[in-house]
Amino acid sequence: MLSSTALSSFGSAARLSARAHSFQPRRFLAQAAAASVPKKDSHPSSYKVVVVGGGSAGLAVASTLSRTLGDKAVAVVEPADVHYYQPLWTFVGGGLKPFEESKKPMKDVMPRKAQWIKEAVATFAPEENKVTLGNGETISYDYLVVAAGIQVNWDKIKNLPQALGKNGVTSNYSAQSVEKTDEFIKEFKGGNALFTMPPVPIKCAGAPQKIMYIAEELWRDANVRSKANIQYYTAGGAIFPVAKYANELLKICKKRDLGLNYFTNLTEIKPDSKEAVFDILAGEAKGTQVTMPYDFLHVVPPMSAPDFIKASPLSNADGWVDVNKETMRHTKFNNVYALGDCSSLPTSKTAAAITAQSGVLKTHLLHDIFGGEMSYPRKYDGYTSCPLITGTEKLILAEFSGYTLQPQETFPFDQSKERLSTYLLTKEIIPDIYWDSMLKGRWQGPAAYRKLLHAFSD
Ligand SMILES: Cc1cc2nc3c(=O)[nH]c(=O)nc-3n(C[C@H](O)[C@H](O)[C@H](O)COP(=O)(O)OP(=O)(O)OC[C@H]3O[C@@H](n4cnc5c(N)ncnc54)[C@H](O)[C@@H]3O)c2cc1C
Structure with a gap:
């Protein structure tokens, strides 16, 4: 398929040759006026890394990568104007937090050095390292990260x-x-x-x-x-x-x-x-x-993998992006990764899980690009968390591996008991960690704190 850039240069060449044969002032003026209008959202058509989706997972990855790889090396393809912190919606539904606190304009959370392409991905062509957007444009990449969330049916x-x-x-x-x-x-x-x-x-x-x-x-x-x-x-x-x-x-x-x-x-x-x-x-x-x-x-x-992923060569039999459960690398295409709700990772789909997934994915992807000694963390162990709010001032902080279904608790107390402390942590502190650290790629989950806290308690 021809990209829009290819189509437009083909068009200019055709216009020049036509003009050489017969000059038509009216058409020339109309074409000149059209050419002088800046192209909406004009951007390069090729990137080191293309991230599909600017939700919790996409931004946690794109922020670190764009800081590391520099201006416009990373593109985030995301059609929405607004980014939501969806975990707050339980509090919003209960009248315990205002809805406004769960949202920010996408432009305010998009990493500064990343190129935001405000479109949806329509199809993937991983054999050619390309994605096609809803407007027909084609974008190519060296590495692809798919983070397009889950489809609510x-x-x-x-x-x-x-x-x-x-x-x-x-x-x-x-x-x-x-x-x-x-x-x-x-x-x-x-x-x-x-x-x-x-x-x-x-x-x-x-x-x-x-x-x-x-x-x-x-x-x-x-x-x-x-x-x-x-x-x-x-x-x-x-x-x-x-x-x-x-x-x-x-x-x-x-x-x-x-x-x-x-x-x-x-x-x-x-x-x-x-x-x-x-x-x-x-x-x-x-x-x-x-x-x-x-x-x-x-x-x-009910929910499912997004239709455009289901229909792509990236999906497994159930429609999810088929990735290795420890590294998040695609099982067939080496330069493709996925994380978060759209991935095949057999764990509970939460933002908390993404904190750990994003750290591992970035370790592998940056190692692909720069080589050398691979840093930590290297393997995702299925960590996920579900703050089970059980009232207007109490909560059971479930933390576990979705792979083993065994608890992986951070604090040195029994987290299965209802507590005000974990309720306040979830309601008042974690949202700030989300906006200020996770979306900026600086929060990779509580694993390090868990080790430290349990070192003192054991
Ligand atoms: C009511 C509720 C309560 C929750 N509570 C918790 C909780 O307490 N703790 C917790 O950790 N998690 C919780 N979650 C889950 C958490 O919000 C999700 O797991 C997390 O947001 C998933 O991140 P993601 O990036 O995979 O998907 P999302 O954050 O949903 O982002 C996906 C992005 O992809 C974009 N996209 C979609 N299609 C395309 C396309 N074709 N091309 C390009 N971009 C596309 C979307 O516009 C979106 O911005 C809750 C969710 C809900 C709804």
Whole structure:
């Protein structure tokens, strides 16, 4: 395929030769005027490193690489105007933080030395070291880092797009609806409150239940709890994948009378009758459906790899960018890496996981470029974290390896217990670490602190 640069130089040559034969003043003036308008977003068409996606993962990598490789050696292809710190949305939905604190203009977080290409990648051609953008332009690279996040499939639940944001139906998984959660929690006067969790993988698999704990406490404070039937519907067979934290969560659900419904998958909303329809995925009733009336419904839609990745040579059978789970290097294309939610890494998809992934990926990529002694860290061990907010002032700080499902706790105390300290850390300190350090490539997770703190405690 011809790039737009190639097309435009071909056009100039053709114009010159045509002009030599017959001079047409009107057309000449129109062409001259068009040529004098600066090309919107004009940028080079070739880079040392192209990063696809300016979310948590893309910027954590692009910032270090652009500082190291210098002006315009790194391009970030990112179509969005706004960058969101999505972990704050649980607090926003619970009315515990303003939505404004979760967002910044993309131009303010984009690394200064990187070239921001404000377009979406449409296709990959890894054999030719090229990506094609939505506008048809082709960009070439020496190295590619894919960090395009996960696709939230809102239309996979019948009627969800129409129902969302109205009559008690909400979701913390969208910038457009997250403030509705707070509104509908406050408006709730009793009845059935349903919280859903789709089949994994999704981003932050703890978030579907965190908002339930917050809502339950708020309804107790508002004296409507005795009129509320609170039910959690999960497509999975456990409340959490790590036994240590699951045990504590089960105790909390029992104590606070939160109903647990396993192997149930929301497939349809009937907004007129305010009913939610679930497929039963296991047990004697497998293959049947159950319909529940709702007064409040917090929905988490199913998610998948983005369609443009699924359709590319970079994907594995499930659609994710197929990378080595320790190095994040592509299994077929040596100069391609991926991290974060769009990658095949078999761990829980969180920003916390990306802190560790980004450090390892940069070690390998910089070693590819400069050679020499390889610095640390060299291997990603599946570290991830899920701050399980269990109320308006408490939290269980789950930290574990998604590869072994064993805890990897930073602090020298039992993190499976609900604590105010870890709640304040998550609500007030980690957002600053995110904006000031992680997005600037200077935070690679708490591994070093873990070693230090446990050296004193062991
Ligand atoms: C409600 C909620 C609560 C959460 N809570 C936590 C938590 O407590 N702790 C935690 O660690 N994590 C949490 N997460 C998960 C965390 O936000 C994600 O795991 C993280 O943002 C993933 O980073 P990413 O860079 O892979 O994807 P994203 O940050 O989603 O960024 C992907 C970027 O790629 C861009 N993009 C998409 N398509 C294209 C394309 N075709 N071309 C170019 N660019 C493209 C997008 O515009 C976007 O900017 C939560 C998420 C949600 C929604």
